[in-house]
Amino acid sequence: MKHKLIFLIINLFLIIYNASYSQKIKTTDMENMNEHKNPNLEIATFGAGCFWCTEAFYERLEGVDKVIAGFSGGHVKNPTYKEVCTGTTGHAEVAQIYFDPEKISYEELLDVFWQTHDPTTLNRQGNDVGTQYRSVIFYHEEKQQKAAEESKRETDMSGIFGDKVVTEISPLINFYEAEDYHQDYYRFNPDQPYCRVIIAPKIKKFTAKYQKKLK
Numbered sequence: 457m458k459h460k461l462i463f464l465i466i467n468l469f470l471i472i473y474n475a476s477y478s479q480k481i482k483t484t485d486m487e488n489m490n491e492h493k494n495p496n497l498e499i500a501t502f503g504a505g506c507f508w509c510t511e512a513f514y515e516r517l518e519g520v521d522k523v524i525a526g527f528s529g530g531h532v533k534n535p536t537y538k539e540v541c542t543g544t545t546g547h548a549e550v551a552q553i554y555f556d557p558e559k560i561s562y563e564e565l566l567d568v569f570w571q572t573h574d575p576t577t578l579n580r581q582g583n584d585v586g587t588q589y590r591s592v593i594f595y596h597e598e599k600q601q602k603a604a605e606e607s608k609r610e611t612d613m614s615g616i617f618g619d620k621v622v623t624e625i626s627p628l629i630n631f632y633e634a635e636d637y638h639q640d641y642y643r644f645n646p647d648q649p650y651c652r653v654i655i656a657p658k659i660k661k662f663t664a665k666y667q668k669k670l671k
Contacts, residue, residue: 494556516659525551528629594628
């Protein structure tokens with residue numbers, strides 16, 4: 457009886473110790489995760505044709521912490537770039553933008569969105585054709601939805617594009633980060649033919665127009 461009691465006490469001690477240790481690990485993991493997370497940042501997700509271009513624009517803006525190239529709006533889980541390029545996944549190429557609203561507003565990001573692509577061409581930007589290149593705003597919350605819809609109305613009514621704005625405005629359901637080689641693509645591949653011929657001239661115009669808002 458004495459041995460059984462000792463055995464039970466030891467087991468109880470081990471259970472309590474393991475639970476405490478497990479909780480300590482979880483707490484430490486959360487602390488490590490939060491250490492790299494800026495609580496002041498908000499996220500915007502835009503599709504405006506090739507995400508190499510979209511990423512290159514937004515990462516130059518003051519107040520933007522980082523931009524991640526990826527895919528949103530489709531039905532295929534964890535799609536590859538090759539799969540998205542077939543136009544059968546339902547995903548659009550997008551840039552997910554982490555920004556500080558005290559330095560740059562969501563409305564200012566929307567202004568850049570309208571000014572850096574053609575929102576009147578359905579499923580197409582220049583020679584890039586397919587649903588993956590559609591003009592789309594994926595909102596993260598109701599506030600963004602209202603801002604996007606109002607901005608779209610104002611842009612459409614202004615008539616600056618001549619044709620009707622066909623930009624899709626949808627809730628963000630999913631986001632899959634693109635392969636590593638797509639991240640900061642223009643910065644690391646400025647001499648690639650597409651970058652030199654398509655992106656570089658756009659960046660030049662963008663820099664001139666938004667000079668006061670650049671980093």
